[in-house]
Amino acid sequence: MIEGINNFILRNARVMDPYTGEDNVRDIGVMDGMLVDPECVLNPLTVDLENLVAAPGFIDMHVHLRQPGNTAAETIATGTMAAAAGGFTGIVPMPNTNPACDSASTIEYLRRHTAVDGVVRVYPCGCLTKGFAGEEMAPIGNLKTAGVMALSDDGRCVQNHDLMRHILEYAKSFELPVLDHCEDNSLKGSGVVHEGQLSMLLGMNGIPSLAEELMVARDVMLARLVGWKIHIQHVSAKESVELIRRARAAGIMVTAEATPHHIALTDEFIRKYDTNYKMNPPLRTEEDRQEVIRALADGTITVIATDHAPHTATSKMVEFDVAPFGIVGLETALPICLTELYHAGHLGLMQLISKFTVGPTDILGIGNHSLTAGNPADITIFDPEAEYVIDKNRFYTKSRNTPFHGMRVKGMVRGTMVCGRLVYDQLAERRVE
Amino acid sequence: MEVKWTRKDLLSLYDLSAEEIVFILDTAEEFKKVSERNVKKVPALRGKTVVNFFVEPSTRTRVSFELAEQRLSADIINVQASTSSLLKGETLLDTIKNLEALQVDLFVMRHAAPGAQNFIAQNTRCGIVNAGDGAHSHPTQALLDMFTIREKKGRIAGLKVTIVGDILHSRVARSNIWGLLKLGAEVTVVGPATLVPHEFESIGVRVTHNLKEAVRDADVVNVLRIQHERLNAAFFPSDAEYARFFGITPEVVATMKPDAIIMHPGPINRDVEISSLVADGPRSVILEQVTNGLAVRMAVLFLVAGCVKK
Numbered sequence: 001m002i003e004g005i006n007n008f009i010l011r012n013a014r015v016m017d018p019y020t021g022e023d024n025v026r027d028i029g030v031m032d033g034m035l036v037d038p039e040c041v042l043n044p045l046t047v048d049l050e051n052l053v054a055a056p057g058f059i060d061m062h063v064h065l066r067q068p069g070n071t072a073a074e075t076i077a078t079g080t081m082a083a084a085a086g087g088f089t090g091i092v093p094m095p096n097t098n099p100a101c102d103s104a105s106t107i108e109y110l111r112r113h114t115a116v117d118g119v120v121r122v123y124p125c126g127c128l129t130k131g132f133a134g135e136e137m138a139p140i141g142n143l144k145t146a147g148v149m150a151l152s153d154d155g156r157c158v159q160n161h162d163l164m165r166h167i168l169e170y171a172k173s174f175e176l177p178v179l180d181h182c183e184d185n186s187l188k189g190s191g192v193v194h195e196g197q198l199s200m201l202l203g204m205n206g207i208p209s210l211a212e213e214l215m216v217a218r219d220v221m222l223a224r225l226v227g228w229k230i231h232i233q234h235v236s237a238k239e240s241v242e243l244i245r246r247a248r249a250a251g252i253m254v255t256a257e258a259t260p261h262h263i264a265l266t267d268e269f270i271r272k273y274d275t276n277y278k279m280n281p282p283l284r285t286e287e288d289r290q291e292v293i294r295a296l297a298d299g300t301i302t303v304i305a306t307d308h309a310p311h312t313a314t315s316k317m318v319e320f321d322v323a324p325f326g327i328v329g330l331e332t333a334l335p336i337c338l339t340e341l342y343h344a345g346h347l348g349l350m351q352l353i354s355k356f357t358v359g360p361t362d363i364l365g366i367g368n369h370s371l372t373a374g375n376p377a378d379i380t381i382f383d384p385e386a387e388y389v390i391d392k393n394r395f396y397t398k399s400r401n402t403p404f405h406g407m408r409v410k411g412m413v414r415g416t417m418v419c420g421r422l423v424y425d426q427l428a429e430r431r432v433e
Numbered sequence: 434m435e436v437k438w439t440r441k442d443l444l445s446l447y448d449l450s451a452e453e454i455v456f457i458l459d460t461a462e463e464f465k466k467v468s469e470r471n472v473k474k475v476p477a478l479r480g481k482t483v484v485n486f487f488v489e490p491s492t493r494t495r496v497s498f499e500l501a502e503q504r505l506s507a508d509i510i511n512v513q514a515s516t517s518s519l520l521k522g523e524t525l526l527d528t529i530k531n532l533e534a535l536q537v538d539l540f541v542m543r544h545a546a547p548g549a550q551n552f553i554a555q556n557t558r559c560g561i562v563n564a565g566d567g568a569h570s571h572p573t574q575a576l577l578d579m580f581t582i583r584e585k586k587g588r589i590a591g592l593k594v595t596i597v598g599d600i601l602h603s604r605v606a607r608s609n610i611w612g613l614l615k616l617g618a619e620v621t622v623v624g625p626a627t628l629v630p631h632e633f634e635s636i637g638v639r640v641t642h643n644l645k646e647a648v649r650d651a652d653v654v655n656v657l658r659i660q661h662e663r664l665n666a667a668f669f670p671s672d673a674e675y676a677r678f679f680g681i682t683p684e685v686v687a688t689m690k691p692d693a694i695i696m697h698p699g700p701i702n703r704d705v706e707i708s709s710l711v712a713d714g715p716r717s718v719i720l721e722q723v724t725n726g727l728a729v730r731m732a733v734l735f736l737v738a739g740c741v742k743k
Contacts, residue, residue, distance in 0.1 A: 200632035203547045203568030203607050273548035318524055321546035321567070 005420055007031045009044040011432065013054035013381070018354035019370030028054060030377040033420030037373055046432040049381060052414055053349070056369050057089025057378030058356035059123075060330060061179070062154070062233060062257060062305035065091075068109060069098025074310035074398045076110075079330070080119040082308070082397035084424040086330040087413040088356075089378040090121035092364070094154040095132065102127035102138040104146035111147060119423050120416070121378075123149040123364060128167050128178065134158045137167055144174045149364045152179035154233060155280075157215055159185055165222055172228035177363050179231045182215035182240070183207075183281070192321055194267040194282040202270065204320070207282050209237035216240040220247040223254050231363050232256040234307050236281035238291035245300040255363050257303035258292045260329055260336040265289075265403060275316045275323035276403040279309070293346050296355065303359035304352075306333045310399030328397050332404045338384055338411025349384060356380075381415035381427070388412055438736040441560040444550050445570040446612040454612055457732055458580050464735070465728035467504060477735050478507035482537040487564070488514045488525070488544045493699055494564050494574075497723070498541045501730035507738075510537070525549065526556055533559050538741050539734065542566075560741040562733055568602045573733055574698050575608030577726040579616065581718055582653055584725070585694050590617030595647050597681065598657030598706055599628040599668075605698045606657060610638055623647035624679055627668040644679055648689050655696040656681050656707045672705045681707045686716060694718050 008030040016023050029038035060083060066074035074082075083091045093110070095101030101110065107124050114122040126143035130136045132153040140151060151171055157180060158164045171178050188211045193199050195206020216232055220243055223230040235241060235256045247254045261279060266286050269277045277283060295301040309326025316323050334356075341347040347355075361369050369378065392405040416424035437456045446454065467475055483502045487495055495511070502509050512532070529540065539560040542550050547569035554561040565571040583589055594613050600606045600622045613620050614637060621639040622629050631640050641647050648654050659675060669675050676682075681695065695707075695716045703709045712719060 197632045197635050200601075200630045201607070201636065203566075203570070203602075203604055205547075273551045314524065317526055319544065319546035319549040319552060321549075 005033060007041050007044045008420070009038050009041055009046045010054060010379070011046060011048045011050075013049035013052060015371055016053050016055050016350055016353055017371045018350055018358045019056060019368055020372065022371070023350060028371065028379070029373075030417070030420050033377055035371060035373050035375050035377050047427050048430045048432050051385070052381055052383050054371065055353045055380045055382075056357045056371050057416075057418065058087050058334070058380045059090040059092070059360040059364070059366070060086070060088045060306050060308065060333070061092040061150070061303060061360040061364060063091040063093050063308045063330065064096070064310065064326070065093040066310055067097065067113065068106070073312050075117070076113050076122070077117040077119070078396060078398040079308070079310070080114070080117070080122065082328070082330040082395060083120045084416045084418070085396045085413065086332070087334050087380040087382055087416050087424075088120055088330060089380060089416060089418045090123055092123045092125050092150060094152060095125050095127045096153070096155045100127050100132050101125065102130050102132065104139070104142045107143060107146035107148060120418050123366070125150045125152055125179070127151065128153040128158060129163070132156050134160065134163070137163070137170060140167075140170050140174055140176065144176055148176065149366075150177045150179050152181070152233070154179065154181045157181050157183040157185070161218060164218070165226065168222050168226045168228050168230065172226060175365070177229040177231055177365070179233050180215070180219050181233050182212050182219060184211045184214045187211035187214065192278060192282070193270045194284045196267060196285055198267050198270060204270065207280070209239055209284065209288070212237050212281055213239040213243065216243050220244070220252055220254055223247070224252045227253070229253045229255070229363065234259050234262065234281055234305070235292060235295070235301060236262050236284050236288060238288045241291045241295045241300060245295065245298075248300060255303065256295070256301045257305040258296060258301045259305060259307045260333045261327060261403065262289065262292050263296070263304075264336050264340045269403065273320050274403070275318065275320055276327055276401050278320060278323050278325055279307070279327055280325035293341065296341065297346050297351070302355065303363065304333065304337055304355040305360070306330055308397070310397055311401050313400060316401050327401050327403060328395065328399050330397060331395050332390055332402060334382060334413055335390070335409035335411045336404060339409045342384065343410050377417055377420040379415070379417040380413070381417070383412045383414050385410065386412040439740060441737055441740040441742070442554040442562070443572050443733050443737055444554060444561065444563050446572050446575055446608050446615070447570070449615070451615045454576070454579070454615060457576055457729070457736065458583060460736060461576070461580055461725070461728040461732035464731040465725065467731070468727055474504050474506060476506045478502065478505035478738055481539065481738050482508045482510065483539045483541060483734065484510045484512060484532055484537050486512045486540050486542045488542070489565070491543050491564070494543065497726045498564060498730050501727050501734055504727070505731055505734055507734070526553065529553055529557055533557055539738055558742055560737040562737060565604055568604050569607060571604040571608050573726065573730050574605050575612045576733070577722055577729040578609055578655060578696060578698070579612050580725045580729050581696065581722050582694075585718060586652060589613065592618045592652040593621070593650055594618045594653040594655065595621040595623060595651040596655045596657065597644065597647070597679065598624050599659060600624060600633065600657070601628045601630055602660055603657050609655060610636070614638070621647050621651070625669055644685060645688055648685060648693070651689065651693055653694055653696060654681065654689065658698065658700065659702050659706050672702070676705050680705060681711050683708060683710050686711055686714070696722060699723070
């Protein structure tokens with residue numbers, strides 16, 4: 001493990017940079033945390049990245065860090081370390097903490113603790129409504145001043161359309177994107193899995209695709225009316241995809257993300273009554289899964305985000321109906337997506353990288369974050385061909401709630417550099433003395 | 434008797450083969466004779482401890498199981514949600530593990546959450562007999578229904594069985610559907626579209642919303658209870674309207690085949706899903722179902738107890 005701030009020459013890297021379109025084997029110079037011409041690096045550590053891909057740092061714009069409020073499941077320290085191990089140099093933690101990120105003071109708490117415990121960059125996100133209760137607008141201007149990059153009531157969806165319209169208008173004045181967890185509460189009811197053939201045969205309470213689709217339609221119409229950005233979180237249903245596709249074709253400012261689990265899994269797994277397959281939105285059908293993949297390929301969905309949702313083993317070792325929704329995802333996202341999207345032939349490697357880079361940075365307004373000299377040295381290094389079996393006992397996250405344990409994948413994160421610091425380092429044998 | 438049973442749990446008829454189902458029914462025939470004797474008791478489960486673990490209220494099923502256990506000479510513990518530590522915040526699995534530590538052998542378990550018994554069965558060495566889990570499964574009810582059909586009709590294969598009412602929320606319907614299909618019956622489900630999901634067509638069940646058409650050719654009409662406790666939203670306007678369009682009245686019975694039998698898992702909402710005249714009439718086998726339930730539960734307890742490891 002290489003600790004602290006060093007200068008580096010990363011030799012023979014396959015640089016794949018969707019910001020510039022570069023796909024080229026070359027050396028990368030890192031000095032004082034910045035990308036520089038390799039010729040100019042003083043006292044470098046040299047690492048040979050032959051056959052490895054070096055990409056601009058990945059951003060996961062949908063993560064739950066659970067701090068403050070539920071540090072038994074995750075902390076800023078463990079969650080950001082898990083992010084680093086997953087190849088992410090930046091994350092957006094959702095504001096549904098306890099207390100919620102609905103005030104400048106909670107955002108300041110988050111910033112203060114991430115400055116000390118954070119391993120990767122943390123871009124704060126504020127609530128849409130006070131206590132994410134869906135009733136009163138959160139102090140959006142104050143949140144912006146405190147440093148939030150986006151707004152969301154993730155985990156819940158504002159049901160009152162008039163309030164949502166005003167939130168979007170107000171957010172527009174402060175140039176903050178609105179991220180929405182699209183779900184109609186009355187249609188969701190007490191549902192725990194996708195409503196479909198399997199839920200009917202198994203007698204489980206279903207969440208119909210319509211619960212998502214209806215709110216996606218609402219959001220598309222609001223985005224058109226207000227002329228501001230809405231980002232649809234964790235799209236799961238094929239009908240939602242089609243609404244987003246048509247809206248984008250019409251020039252409406254709507255973007256969308258897909259999660260690795262909706263890319264890789266279907267509701268077929270609910271037969272096991274394993275609560276590691278319980279998430280919201282639920283795993284849907286093979287048809288839905290294929291449509292989400294198609295949307296990633298045709299550019300309708302521009303972001304892959306994990307919805308990393310740690311829960312303690314105790315809270316998940318219960319009856320399916322009782323268990324909380326959600327799974328951890330930071331440390332499995334890239335290998336799962338390389339396996340299911342790149343190696344399966346649905347997306348090119350550059351296209352896949354853009355879902356973790358250009359997609360999120362465009363929405364969040366982080367801007368150009370390419371691997372060009374003068375930018376901060378935020379780099380994700382991975383081996384697209386290495387095969388291994390996912391082992392949840394090796395995770396850095398505090399929780400173990402994953403359905404991917406034991407799955408064979410092709411693609412492995414080898415290093416994560418944030419501002420010149422190698423915060424995740426599986427490159428020891430590649431050091432050149 | 435050749436041993437054809439290898440399971441420590443009975444969770445759902447979906448899991449069973451036709452041979453296993455027939456084996457249970459054959460075993461139940463033997464046990465039915467026990468209750469017809471002067472001394473209604475055999476030592477089959479002597480020295481075994483059975484926990485009746487009911488996390489959802491039940492009278493009929495619990496009493497039927499308890500009597501079955503007594504007639505098999507088992508030691509019995511009754512645990513109900515209102516008296517259990519679940520109310521004190523202990524998890525279901527911890528409660529089960531504590532009882533397991535007392536060296537019990539079997540759990541007869543009812544729970545409101547579908548799959549709760551599957552979850553517990555994966556995490557205990559004890560045997561689990563599902564006495565109903567949400568809308569998922571109620572295997573002994575379906576087995577006693579099939580036992581009664583076989584007794585009355587001499588067979589199950591090729592019979593036309595129509596299930597009437599709230600299929601959506603019914604574990605009885607789901608268990609009957611799997612069991613009957615495996616044994617070769619033709620199954621029709623009928624009721625308003627709010628309660629009869631078309632998804633059952635995918636497994637070969639006929640779905641219709643026309644009661645008279647659905648019962649006309651049926652050999653067996655199984656009438657489900659309107660479960661007011663599960664109907665938490667508007668699925669039909671009123672009991673009166675339900676009774677008018679989907680209730681089994683003497684007028685409906687008059688359109689049925691003369692030898693068709695009428696079943697109901699109980700408890701009955703008289704004059705809602707079934708008229709009193711029909712429930713108490715000559716076609717009704719409702720009380721025979723109750724009698725047979727005892728034999729079927731004795732058979733199930735006997736078989737699974739034989740597969741529980743120490």
